[in-house]
Amino acid sequence: MATEEEIAVKEPLDLIRLSLDERIYVKLRSDRELRGKLHAYDQHLNMILGDVEEVVTSVEIDDETYEEIVRTTRRTIPYLFVRGDGVILVSPPLRTV
């Protein structure tokens, strides 16, 4: 009985439960993205991630040519607590690069 309840996926938060201890992709506000291993989360989507890579995307406009330059800044953090109010979406990691 207990194992059935554990596996049952009833609401969206249950989908995240399936990704515990797996690598996930998190899209945050302010054009930020995180990829890391999900260790803990709660109903607010506060999360603790391990081995995280943060990508910050910024667009600069050249003064002369007026072209848009898209820049990404990356950094890696061993363990990170993320506050849930900044989270937009959570997903298994996209297979890019």
Added chain:
Amino acid sequence: MGRSTNHTKLAIASFPTSTDESVLGVFFLSFSKPESTEQREKKMLFFSYFKELVGKEVTVELKNDLAIRGTLLSVDQYLNIKLENTRVVDQDKYPHMLSVRNCFIRGSVVRYVLLPPDAVDIDILHDATRREARGN
């Protein structure tokens, strides 16, 4: 139904009295309970986790990009944070708090808390998360 709710259950029973009148008795079988401690604890995973971290050195990154490194002094249910022995990470860029050594940070302005690797017990976190998730 898997969800536990605080229903008040009613039962209606009738029984004869000495005056030969049947009296309808309404019995409460179970009362509406105030939120049990178990239910309250379910909402406090990260509060409990941060309480364990008190005394460790952390870096709090705020939503305005300011990063403050300091020793965790205390935390509350809203994840407001008190730090002591604080230093701003990029002091040249953010000279606002050069002389500040203790601060209180409202939980809602926190974007990240960078944790020391030795403060993370992965298995305990996984178990606590599964318990909290299953209860909902």
